[in-house]
Amino acid sequence: MINVLFFGPVAERLGASHLQVAFRAGMCVQDLRAQLQASHPEAFALVSLAAVDGEHVRDWSLALSDGSEVVFMSKFSGG
């Protein structure tokens, strides 16, 4: 399974802070985004950043592993 986390405005619009998605061999970050965006378009309209296992995603073609933790995030507003 892929553990998908949401925070702040994305979590609020989605109505959840955590989802689990079945892992498929060869799956990348962009595949997961496209899958979730189809079912949650309003929340994903805010998404501009992602992280995998606590690291910023620079390349959305990054391959995922079974058990990966993925976060889809809106722009940050700390500080």
Add this chain to the structure above:
Amino acid sequence: MTADSKSPVRIQLEDFSQDEEIRALQASSTRMGGIATFLGCARDFSEGREVSTIRFDAYDRMALPEMQKLRDEAISRFGLLDARIVHRLGEVRAGDAIVFIATGAEHRAPALEACRWLIDELKQRVPIWKKETTPQGDAWVTPHP
């Protein structure tokens, strides 16, 4: 998530003392000739609305490590002698302190440049979001340049 109170990089619910942070920075090297600081505060007015409180959400697993990376990068990039970053979470009231950055170098220029760089990078790279409470309802803050 929260490191010990002496750690130079911390995320914490409670308020912090700027004096203690500066003292700790200054104590790290007697070669320090310039210290620059940035204090970010909760404003009581935003986007045309009065703001009473701000609440934070953060991706804990990533926020503190990102802040630690920022400190390491700043020290290396600007040749700092030391740097400290403290960010609050939880709920703060208008006028309260949110974030404090202190940078120390042999001379003022790198300390000032690094302090500006750190707060700009923190806003871009550290996964923290803030939500303002206003009479018109709560609203997530849109990042400012």
